[in-house]
Amino acid sequence: MRVLIVYAHHEPSSFNGAMLRAAHETLGAGGHEVRVSDLYAMGFDPVSDRRNFLAAANRDRLDQQDEERFAADNSGFADDIAAEMEKVRWCDLLILQFPLWWMGLPAILKGWIDRVFTVGFAYGGARWFDRGRLAGRQAMLSLTVGGPDAAYADGGLYGPIDAILRPLNHGVLSFVGFSVLEPFIVHGPKRLDPAARAAELGRFRSRLLAIE
DSSP states (O other): OEEEEEEOOTTTHHHHHHHHHHHHHHHHHHOOOOOOOEHHHTTTTOOOOOBBBSSSOSSSOOOHHHHHHHHTTTBBOHHHHHHHHHHEEEEEOEEEEEEEEEOOOOHHHHHHHHHHHHHHBBBBBBBOOGTTTTOOEEEEEEEEEEGGGGGGGGTTSSSHHHHHHHHHIIIIIIITTTTEOOOOOEEOOGSSSSHHHHHHHHHHHHHHTTTT
């Protein structure tokens, strides 16, 4: 299996960093091919504007979707976007590795989605959900959250984690055609002692070993 991990954490020594290393090692040892887009290390630009394009369909007014269609038809995406698109085309499984911030994605990862999942590449032409342009691939969220399990349950402080993740799982990944796997979630890694952190990484490795 060809696996692309898009990693969004600025600190290599973080628990997210440990999860990235565990995933790379475990998947590689399991015979899978692995590529990583380390967005902070790459200095990935999350801002979506005319920098996305090498040419313009209309230089007087920026209509994002019109420009994306034009770029898709004319190999006109900026080099950094084209490189990420090539990785997505290549992969059988996309893993998004990130900390949940303010009930959502870090801005750099949201920007990656904004710039890479474009009309003509990820969707468009009445192709979405099971007919999405990225159909035939799987996707999985791998994330950390700050609070305990109970805070993300029915009646909890934040509500069910599935509801928090639905806009991403359904509104983005399923929309463009991915078959979405159950997310892997670690609660409050800063509150865990070394043994508990090691146990969570072991649980993650076991999940990845059974990923197929």
